[in-house]
Amino acid sequence: MDTEIANLLGALSLAVMDRIEQGAREVIGRGGETPAALIVIGYGEGMTNEKLRRILGLSHSGTVRLVDRLVSDQLVERRPGDDAREVALHLTPRGAAARKELMASRISAVASLLNVLSPAETKRLGTLIRDVLMRQDTSEMDRFTICRMCDDRVCTRCPLPTAKGKRGR
């Protein structure tokens, strides 16, 4: 049955995200969309509050307060944007370091679940996951949303259609 496989993927995804979120909380001491925000801000220089908001799927105020937390944790700083209405978000050195640690923690959390497969099985699984992602009908923003925790040092060929999922534009 197809639903049985959907159920299995749901269970695996839950296990994966549990581990990712736990690791993220250990690294930066924050939960919710805060770790994703740190990663997204690092994709490009000068991410704005508004773009971040759309990628994370939060409200305006929620995003402002999230950035407040990142600023007070000295991981991010607000600089004036080219457009004087905008705030350009930049990682501090501490923020860049935390971001790297965050992504490493995420990869290692997933890998620890995955390393029970043989290399051949892993490769087959990778191909299938790539196919699933490649064939999704995603808007530009959807792609950034799905990729909001992705490790851009590792994801050199993002399968999502028509974008690399790497730039904060």
Add this chain to the structure above:
Amino acid sequence: MDTEIANLLGALSLAVMDRIEQGAREVIGRGGETPAALIVIGYGEGMTNEKLRRILGLSHSGTVRLVDRLVSDQLVERRPGDDAREVALHLTPRGAAARKELMASRISAVASLLNVLSPAETKRLGTLIRDVLMRQDTSEMDRFTICRMCDDRVCTRCPLPTAKGKRGR
């Protein structure tokens, strides 16, 4: 690279959980571990607060307040347990209906991502996911935790070692 595949699984898992959580919030108007709690309570009659706490990975008080919410939403009722210290949690008719809707929403959310694969590909993916889960080194409680959103009408042969993952015991 192995880490590349880990990254892809992380991205897919995030997409899957985003959709599951959004659907759950639409069905019962609550987030966090509340939907999982409703599903877990439905696995068996007389789930206790303490067992629930361990499965969901929450604190005592967090669990009590979570159950308070379910009770005030008239989805769950507290009955005296066999052991007079325990509270036996039971779904109300409304709770059982919400639970079914919750699980259906979850399956359909995952299936909508998965239906881009051919039947043969889907089957291969199912086999690989089953292998990943089957080979995990999980404690008894880990299994309930991983299965805390599983649809017991669909998951007739849970791959997790040494248990069916179906009973609330």
Add this chain to the structure above:
DNA sequence: GCGCATATATGCGCAGCGCACATATATTTG
């Protein structure tokens, strides 16, 4: 300049959760 859209910030409140503590019932031990 004026009206409107865009981007950010703030006041306020709620959901979800943990810590510390209190209470009630079982279980073990002397």
Add this chain to the structure above:
DNA sequence: CAAATATATGTGCGCTGCGCATATATGCGC
């Protein structure tokens, strides 16, 4: 059997994460 201990639940309090409504500042078209 009584006392100490373990187990299960409930409560006061506060924090994090977030949304709604509103206010302010800047850009853009006319």
